[in-house]
Amino acid sequence: MAALLALATACGSRLPESAFGTRPTATSPSGGEPLRIGIISSATSPVGGDAFTGPRDGARAWFDALNARGGLDGRRVEVVTCDDGGSGVGNNECVHRLIDERKVFALVATTAFDYAGAPLVSRAGVPDIGGQPLTPAYDTYPHLYGIYGSSAPRTGAAPGWNGELYGGTEVYRWFKRETGARTAAVVSYNQAASAAYARLVTQGLRAEGYRVVDEQVDFALPNFRAVAADLKAQGADLVFDALDTHGNTRLCEAMDEVGVRVAAKVTNVQNWSSTVSRDYAKSPVCRNALWVTGSSRNYAEENHPAVREFREAMGQGPLSQWQLEGWAAAMWFTDAARACLAEGSLTRACVERYVNRAEPYTARGLLLPVRFEKLPEPPKTRHTCLSVARWQDDRGWVTQGDMDDDCATVPQLGYRP
Structure with missing residues (x-):
């Protein structure tokens, strides 16, 4: 994921005061001073306004709902x-403002294009709970806990x-196993991060016995039609990519124009949203071949009680898997804080003990089991589960099987990041 989102180059500038805001809450329950939580996001990044x-939005919805119910023991x-x-530069400014000036107790659901401030967060001993691992920071530094867990030592070195x-x-x-596919294509830009991620995908596909077709387009002037034509000629069953959302939509449009038919066009959690019909409006065939994989329960599973609670809190606007994961991150912090309060004292050390428990965390079934192990050596194999969904125009994202x-x-x- 980090490679997919590193396709644009960010330039630094000092943030204006308007970049920082305090979320108004539905109610103001009594119970002393409020507990201050920080959320850092690259809301105005070069990748796009809502990428x-x-x-952030999912986490804020959780905390709004929590405050409406009375907060944390009345706080x-x-x-x-x-x-x-x-x-x-902006990320360092955010870290300084939230930790040194606003004195936040913890960070939750961090989603940073360039998490340059991660070492500062770690040195300050501020727990960062449920962040999106867009950079290697969550597999590098102590006190940082990514939403999908980690087995790495995380010494900071x-x-x-x-x-x-x-x-x-x-x-x-x-x-x-599910589609019988034997030939898979991997489409990337001729850009370092994209190409590196594509190599990782190619390595995994070959390890599972696929014939792999590597396709690369120019980052500045991509010729997706030529790629689509070769996909058709090569008889690709599956298409994976190391592209941003804009590149994905253009690739799909080219595939429809050329007449490419695949068993699955596999995308990532960033594109797992209710806006697919709008984003892929010009490519109906490719759109209905979109599949997505991840480590959290499909936000469209309305029959699941935890999903239903999330959806009700989010209201009538567009929904996405990243919102659900932000909601789960805020729930994770809240569950940790409640456990500490039950023990008699809410401290950062207590919150981290909760997160580091041997018992994996699932956010009431929204996440595949998450744990932090700090293994001295990397595992050679791992028993891993998978959440899979497929887009259908008349039904939206439809869960395939059960992620558990x-x-x-x-x-x-x-691989080296």
């Missing part, structure tokens, strides 16, 4: 947001194990 706002939660503008991270092949195995049952023991492949 990084989903987790209101005050949410302070900061838009870092998608730059490292280097990402993962001596600078190497590991990923599994569960996605590729699932599609091979779609599991496999797969090899872990190393």
